[in-house]
Amino acid sequence: MYLEQLIISARAVVVFTVLTGLAYPVLMTGAAQALFREQANGSLIVKNGKVAGSRLIGQPFDDPKFFWGRLSATGPVAYNGAASSGSNLGPLNPMLRKAVQDRIAALRSTDPGNPAPVPVDLVTSSGSGLDPHISPAAALYQSPRVARARGISEDSVRETVDRHTQGRFLGVLGEPTVNVLELNLALEAIKWDR
Amino acid sequence: MNANNLTQCLITLGALLILVKPLGAYMARIYEGEPTWLGKALGPVERLIYRLSGAGGREMNWKTYAVAFMLFNIVGLFVVYALQRLQYLLPLNPMGLGAVTPDSSFNTAVSFATNSNWQGYGGETTMSYLTQMAGLTVQNFVSAASGMAVLVAFIRGFSRKQAQTIGNFWVDLTRGTLYILLPLSVAVGLGIASQGVVQTFKPSVTVPFLQAAVDVNGAAVTTQTLAVGPAASQIAIKQLGTNGGGFFNVNSAHPFENPTPFSNFLQVLSILLIGASLCYTFGVLVKDRRQGWAILAAMFLLFIPLLWLEVAQEQRGNPLLAKIGVDQSASGLQPGGNMEGKETRHGIAQSAIWATATTAASNGSVNSMHDSFTPLGGLVPLFLMQLGEVVFGGVGSGLYGMLLFAVIAVFIAGLMVGRTPEYLGKKIEAYEIKMASLGILVPCAVVLIGTAVAVVSNAGLATIYNPGPHGFSEVLYAFSSAGNNNGSAFAGLGANNPFYNLMLGLAMFFARYWIAIPVLALGGSLAAKKAVPPSGGTLPTDTPLFVFFLIGTVLLVGALTFLPALALGPIVEHLMMVP
Numbered sequence: 155m156y157l158e159q160l161i162i163s164a165r166a167v168v169v170f171t172v173l174t175g176l177a178y179p180v181l182m183t184g185a186a187q188a189l190f191r192e193q194a195n196g197s198l199i200v201k202n203g204k205v206a207g208s209r210l211i212g213q214p215f216d217d218p219k220f221f222w223g224r225l226s227a228t229g230p231v232a233y234n235g236a237a238s239s240g241s242n243l244g245p246l247n248p249m250l251r252k253a254v255q256d257r258i259a260a261l262r263s264t265d266p267g268n269p270a271p272v273p274v275d276l277v278t279s280s281g282s283g284l285d286p287h288i289s290p291a292a293a294l295y296q297s298p299r300v301a302r303a304r305g306i307s308e309d310s311v312r313e314t315v316d317r318h319t320q321g322r323f324l325g326v327l328g329e330p331t332v333n334v335l336e337l338n339l340a341l342e343a344i345k346w347d348r
Numbered sequence: 349m350n351a352n353n354l355t356q357c358l359i360t361l362g363a364l365l366i367l368v369k370p371l372g373a374y375m376a377r378i379y380e381g382e383p384t385w386l387g388k389a390l391g392p393v394e395r396l397i398y399r400l401s402g403a404g405g406r407e408m409n410w411k412t413y414a415v416a417f418m419l420f421n422i423v424g425l426f427v428v429y430a431l432q433r434l435q436y437l438l439p440l441n442p443m444g445l446g447a448v449t450p451d452s453s454f455n456t457a458v459s460f461a462t463n464s465n466w467q468g469y470g471g472e473t474t475m476s477y478l479t480q481m482a483g484l485t486v487q488n489f490v491s492a493a494s495g496m497a498v499l500v501a502f503i504r505g506f507s508r509k510q511a512q513t514i515g516n517f518w519v520d521l522t523r524g525t526l527y528i529l530l531p532l533s534v535a536v537g538l539g540i541a542s543q544g545v546v547q548t549f550k551p552s553v554t555v556p557f558l559q560a561a562v563d564v565n566g567a568a569v570t571t572q573t574l575a576v577g578p579a580a581s582q583i584a585i586k587q588l589g590t591n592g593g594g595f596f597n598v599n600s601a602h603p604f605e606n607p608t609p610f611s612n613f614l615q616v617l618s619i620l621l622i623g624a625s626l627c628y629t630f631g632v633l634v635k636d637r638r639q640g641w642a643i644l645a646a647m648f649l650l651f652i653p654l655l656w657l658e659v660a661q662e663q664r665g666n667p668l669l670a671k672i673g674v675d676q677s678a679s680g681l682q683p684g685g686n687m688e689g690k691e692t693r694h695g696i697a698q699s700a701i702w703a704t705a706t707t708a709a710s711n712g713s714v715n716s717m718h719d720s721f722t723p724l725g726g727l728v729p730l731f732l733m734q735l736g737e738v739v740f741g742g743v744g745s746g747l748y749g750m751l752l753f754a755v756i757a758v759f760i761a762g763l764m765v766g767r768t769p770e771y772l773g774k775k776i777e778a779y780e781i782k783m784a785s786l787g788i789l790v791p792c793a794v795v796l797i798g799t800a801v802a803v804v805s806n807a808g809l810a811t812i813y814n815p816g817p818h819g820f821s822e823v824l825y826a827f828s829s830a831g832n833n834n835g836s837a838f839a840g841l842g843a844n845n846p847f848y849n850l851m852l853g854l855a856m857f858f859a860r861y862w863i864a865i866p867v868l869a870l871g872g873s874l875a876a877k878k879a880v881p882p883s884g885g886t887l888p889t890d891t892p893l894f895v896f897f898l899i900g901t902v903l904l905v906g907a908l909t910f911l912p913a914l915a916l917g918p919i920v921e922h923l924m925m926v927p
Contacts (some may be wrong), residue, residue: 155411155412155415156415158682159412159415159419160419160422160423160479161402162401162402162416163405163416163420163422163423164423164520165400165401165402165431165481166397166401166403166420166488166518166521167423167424167927168400168401169397169400170397170403170486170489170490171427171482171486172402172488173393173397173526173530174483174485174488174489174525174530174585175483175485175486176482176492176528176754178485178581179481179532179578179581179582182537182538182541182578182580183472183532183547183548183549183578183581185534185538185541186537186538186541186547187547187548188540188581189538189541189542189590190538190542193541193542193543193544193546194545194546194548194580195546195548195550195553195576196546196548196553196574196604197544197607198553198555202633203860205553205555205556205557205678206556206558207555207557207558207572208553208555208574209455209544209902210544210603210604210607211572211574211603211604212603213558213559213561213572214557214559215558215562217559217565220558220559221544224692225349228803229564230563230564230565231562231563231564231569232559232561234572235555235560235572235573235574235576236472236473236552236574237470237472237473237575237597238470238472238575238596238597239598240596240598240599240601240689240716240717240719240720240839241472241688241689241717241720242689242717242720242813242814242819242838242839242840243688243689243719243720243814244719244720244814244816244821244841244921245666245688245720245721245723245818245839245921245925246668246669246814246816246921246924247401247760247814247815248815250688250720251668251669251672254672254674255672256671257675258673260671263516269483270675271673271674271675272423272618272673272674272675272684273674273675273681273684274665274669274674274675274676274682274683274684274685274686274687274836275682275683275687275692277401277669277674278603278688278689278690279686279688279689279720280689280690280691280692281597281598281601281689281690281691281699281714281716281717282596282601282602282603282691283598283689283713284602285603285692285693286602286603287691287692287693287694288692289681289682289683289834290681290682291679291681291682292682292783294681297831304709306907307837318695320353322609323608323609323610323613324356324498326352326356326359326697327356327359327609327612327613327698328608328609328610328612328693328694328698329609329683329693329694329695329698330680330681331539331683331690331692331693335558336729338558338559339558342558347651
């Protein structure tokens with residue numbers, strides 16, 4: 155009984171490896187590449203014939219003229235797309251409090267006249283360290299600063315934010331988001347137009 | 349809990365309930381060997397699998413069934429180990445990754461063979477595409493199909509009378525993989541690929557940074573390397589098979605693994621889908637659908653209050669941050685709440701629904717970092733695992749775990765009135781109670797002893813990340829996860845070292861097989877019994893009374909075993925946080 159079942163086991167592992175470990179992913183790759191070519195290859199943003207980033211992977215910003223994204227806990231550089239990571243800081247960890255305070259200080263130093271409480275997603279680390287989005291509240295909070303740093307009207311910044319705001323799926327699922335990289339690329343294009 | 353949170357919860361649970369009956373009925377037909385249109389289309393493949401593997405269709409007694417199940421799992425475990433150790437010599441390794449360390453390879457091999465899918469490693473920096481596909485994806489399928497096979501064999505113990513056999517492992521394994529897991533994976537895989545989950549064999553992509561960044565050493569960084577790979581195919585089965593091992597380090601928090609609210613909805617539904625539907629399958633197989641609905645009702649009634657607690661706690665946010673000028677209120681413009689470790693697109697509701705679902709089912713994938721949850725928000729996933737992964741649970745293993753509790757529940761009820769207990773027409777006697785108790789108590793012992801050893805040894809304490817009671821919660825979470833084959837983590841704990849790789853590897857091994865084998869023994873013993881017709885003294889097991897009795901039994905065992913440990917971790921932390 156043991157030897158017979160052991161031989162079947164060994165043969166079955168090979169058969170199932172070929173079926174589910176080779177045939178299945180290869181067929182799925184073929185189907186995904188045929189049906190959803192852009193998505194299956196990383197949802198890349200192409201500007202003027204050149205790749206400018208991925209719509210799904212955020213980038214680090216700390217220049218006042220750009221919108222800033224979530225904090226990122228990846229190393230050795232923030233938004234390291236080759237090694238995703240969250241901060242894993244517990245709610246009472248003093249390091250969490252410090253990270254939040256440092257971010258608030260950085261936001262306030264570039265925007266001294268803005269006393270509003272800071273939207274929570276703008277001062278906390280995302281789960282992946284690669285979050286491409288911020289909430290519309292976090293974008294509106296930064297709009298006056300970005301407008302000032304770019305020397306353009308706040309209305310045109312807000313209008314660009316609106317165009318890059320995506321509502322909940324079917325109006326219900328998930329949360330409204332603003333894509334930070336696409337928003338910043340759009341702002342750069344405004345500069346080019348002038 | 350605001351109105352939008354409530355709507356999102358209701359949509360998820362509603363979609364699940366709608367699918368339970370059609371999928372449950374379909375799975376019953378598959379395991380009964382009845383004709384289906386997919387069976388006609390894929391029949392030649394099924395017969396080819398039997399021919400190539402040399403598996404005959406002969407019925408097996410429970411011992412042969414258990415031997416086949418164990419040997420198949422152990423051979424699979426060796427293959428996954430060897431693939432990791434040798435991946436640097438093998439093809440499909442475009443990033444040129446080296447051999448995985450022996451202790452990490454052991455841990456991962458056990459982890460995937462036991463359907464736990466604890467991730468001690470970071471996927472994109474450790475595993476070659478070949479290891480992900482031929483090692484991990486394969487085990488995602490067959491460990492899930494093995495769990496379902498054990499369940500179906502156990503159910504045959506109730507549906508058969510005076511029988512010596514409980515089915516054929518190879519047939520159950522093959523049919524579960526070919527007709528249930530593969531077609532669902534193709535559908536879900538294409539669904540999530542349409543949303544932006546990557547599926548390619550090309551190496552990583554390099555893109556420019558719009559604003560140059562500076563790394564920790566002060567060097568300028570102007571480009572970003574994006575890890576990609578054949579992810580969608582693996583993620584589909586990782587959710588459906590309640591495996592949970594991600595393609596990337598941060599699992600389904602990664603935007604390439606779970607890019608949109610719709611992909612999130614599909615994945616969270618997949619986590620619960622088969623586990624919940626198997627309750628209906630059970631009802632069909634024992635020819636009394638109300639029995640299946642009763643078990644499902646118990647699962648839902650345990651799930652809903654814990655889901656509510658989870659959403660409410662995370663939405664309430666962190667009082668320490670409110671004090672320093674952070675706006676955590678929910679509105680149409682922001683999710684608010686405790687957003688540390690969560691993704692903007694998922695916000696509070698989808699992160700909390702996921703955390704509850706992934707630990708109710710023994711899935712263990714995450715779309716947010718549980719280590720950064722509020723104390724009671726972290727307690728919910730911890731407690732759901734400690735209940736023994738019986739609220740939906742792993743595919744197959746969740747329901748057979750719950751049926752062990754049902755056996756204990758009728759036994760306790762029998763003691764109260766002094767009658768020999770029966771369940772589904774079979775007398776429950778000393779042997780059955782021994783096996784059921786073994787299956788229920790082994791994971792409890794593994795969790796508590798493992799945690800105790802870790803927190804009194806230097807090696808166990810060395811890699812705790814967060815200070816205070818949260819650090820204890822990290823260790824308790826790790827052993828609760830491994831000791832119940834869940835696989836999620838309070839990921840701050842540095843677990844990729846020889847101590848934790850070995851301890852948690854052993855925990856996963858015992859937790860899986862020391863339940864599965866008693867379950868098969870129980871199935872064999874029940875199958876051999878005569879059916880007793882119900883009499884006036886029989887406790888009906890399809891009534892609200894029994895549902896509450898079952899819930900009480902699950903909670904009693906879970907609470908008595910784990911409340912002291914929970915008090916030292918999340919409960920103390922909560923009291924420290926709340927002013």
